Every structure is written in C-alpha cells, then in structure tokens.
Amino acid sequence: MKENNLRTQDKCLKDHPNFKGNQYQEKENYFIGVDSKGNNFYISKEDYEECSKHCWSRTYGRVSKNGAYFSARMSRKSHEGNKMKMLHNFIWELHNETIPKGYRVDHINQKPWDCRYENLRLADKSLNSINAGIRTNNTSGITGVSFANREKNWRAFINYKGKRIELGRRKDKNEAIKLRLEAELKYYGLLAPQKHLFKQYGIEVNKW
Helix, strand or coil, rough: CCCHHEECCHHHHCCCCCCCCCCCEECCCCEEEECCCCEEEEEEEHHHHHHHHCCEEEEEEEECCCEEEEEECCCCCCCCCCCCEEEHHHHHHHHCCCCCCEEEEEECCCCCCCCCCCHEEEHHHHHHCCCCCCCCCCCCCCCCEEEEEECCCEEEEEEEECEEEEEECCCCHHHHHHHHHHHHHHHHHCCCEEEEEHHCCCCHHHHH
C-alpha cells in the first residue's frame, strides 16, 4: 500500500487499548479496510467516518464459501450497550432505520467482506437463502438445479417463503436451468440472484 493512501484508525485505540486498529487504503469510490491480522473488507467512502470509530475484525464463527464476515464491539456509550455488531448491519442502519423483524441484510454479490452500501440490500429469509451461493456438492454449476441419479434427469427447485417448490425434471440440463431462472424471475423479480444468466438462457424480463 502507498504511504499517502494509508489511514490508521487511531480513534478506536482509546476504547480498545489491546487492539491494533484498522488501516484503510483509499480507492476511487471506496476504502479497503484491514484488520489486525491482515484480513480485508470494503466500505463505501461515505461510511468511512462512522466506520472508523470502531475496530472491525474478521468474525471466525461466521465464514461462508465466499469469505468471512466482519464485526466490532460497540462503544459502551452507544445505545447498542457494548454488544458485537456485524459490519454489514451497522452500515445498512447508517442509511436506514433498525432492521425490521423477519429481515436481514444481504450481500448482493455474495461476498460478506464487501460491505459497500451499494452491495447491501434488505432481504427476507427466502431471498437471503437463495443468494447464499452454489453449494460445494452442486453438480450443475447453477443454484437450484441438480442431477437425480436414479431418474437420470435434471431436477429444478426453488425456496420461497420457507417452502421448497419443485419446478420439474428435464432430461436436458439447459431446460432445467430455464425452469429455475424463470421461477427466480417470477418469485423475486429483478432481485433474482442469478439474473446475470437470464440473457444466456433466453429469459425475457418483460415476459413477466
């Protein structure tokens, strides 16, 4: 990192004397934060002032396939009462009110360390679960499409409002993928996590 682009989070040292603090590398539209063990996280420039008041570090108990989450202990003087706070929740609430019951803050690009505000959205449990990424045992490369060995065909399904919806089975893998993508558009609209595949598989947004 260039010396003139590096900022050290000095404010947190008063409240957390044993914590080395965060450093921030300034980019054009965002900051790359670094915790005391060298783990990186992203925040928007507009959120730097508030985020830099706290000491963020990788939360080892919450690690996804695409990386780790970050959290910090709030100041004893805050209304949070010295509790731990996830970085993505903290940033979302900077721009909005308290997260409504039954909802959670979702990372659009599925990268939990990327907490730029434009990458965050409010999601119910269903949307959050289908945006969790492809499972390690997935055989199709597409979320919600799997190969059924016994029937020798491709099965398409989707989760919506806590229920598993079976979409059908197809001998042709691409046809099964289309079933899944059409269901995403039907149930989640333009919030569909795999909308980047719509054009490739001929899914017409205006159709719905």
